[in-house]
Amino acid sequence: MTALRKFFRTAATAGVVALATFGMTGAATADELASIKEKGVMRIAMSGGYPPFNFVNEQNEVVGFDPAIGAEIGKRMGVEIEIITTAWDGIIGGLLAGKYDAIVGSMSITDERKKVVDFVGPYYRMSRGIFVKEGSAITGLDALNGARIGVTLGETHEQWAREQAGWDIRTYKGLTELLLELDNGRIDAIVTDDIPVLVAIKKNGNAITQLETTGLAGAADEAGIAIRQGNPELAAAMQAALDAMQADGTYLAIAEQWVGGDIR
Structure with a gap:
């Protein structure tokens, strides 16, 4: 366990959404990796109000750990990244409606969410x-x-x-x-x-x-990147990029810049 993890007691993140409204209708009918590469752009969503993971700086730019991770994944996939900020309580609905291609916004991986989206990662723990x-x-x-x-x-x-x-x-x-x-x-x-x-x-x-919350509120959790279901090639490409950046030290450099240490 790193010194940062001892200090932080592990990491934390994100959101319960009303999923039942969308059911399985948002599942993709064809893998989207080819179309993303053809366009040369992958749209990623986050709230933009969750520092140091994602927030708007004084230059009105969305910055932080999540945008940096998303940009590095895009770079390794050979595409540019377009960041879209949206309210957290509707962020999965926007993904299922096709408003963006992935959620790179510190989203907790839960069984409820896995009923309607697929996850790449986890890319940190909380x-x-x-x-x-x-x-x-x-x-x-x-x-x-x-x-x-x-x-x-x-x-x-x-x-x-x-x-x-x-x-x-x-x-x-x-x-x-x-x-x-x-x-x-x-x-x-x-x-x-x-x-x-x-x-x-x-x-x-x-x-x-x-507050001390041992045994009640402090259970470990994991953050993942959400994508629409039915995209195994996209999931594999994003996972390969994430694995590579963790292996070569790029992930650690990003984590140290924005969070202060390793949070895997």
Whole structure:
């Protein structure tokens, strides 16, 4: 286990979506690798509001770990990458509707999602974290009964939080909004992936502390790249590119640049 992983307690990420609406109708009828290569462009989607994994910088560019991973995969496949930002709670629906070719946005691989999409990867691993302001009277999970809990709409953390008895759930668009609401005291705690918050604490000095969640909220999870079903050639090409960049050190360089260390 790397020093970063010990500090971060492993990584975290992304979203429960209403999948039943789409059923299996979004499955591809022919493998899309050839058409992507013919166009020379692969469109990848993400929320754009999940630093340091994907976010909009001061130059209005979408940057971070996810765009860098997507760009490197595209490079090794011989295509350019077009980044599309969209609301997280509808991101799988957009994939099934053909608005983009893949989701490279820190999406947790779940059995529910695998019913309607295929996954390449995993390309990093994560954990759930519960955070409160420093000095909060909330020092353990038992004190969250009746508390205002912030979550990102559509994430797996929202579904998990709603299963907890007595929590007052408030939904938001993304991590930036969650941290602002917590800092301003409009919510008492947030439930989200731990690495982005720990990076924010280390980088910006946010006065936030993580609750101990051993045995309840800290189960390991994995992030994958979602594509439409019925695309084995596309999946194989993307997986080969991902494997190669992990083998030759490119992946580690990207992770160190954006996250601070290895998160595989």
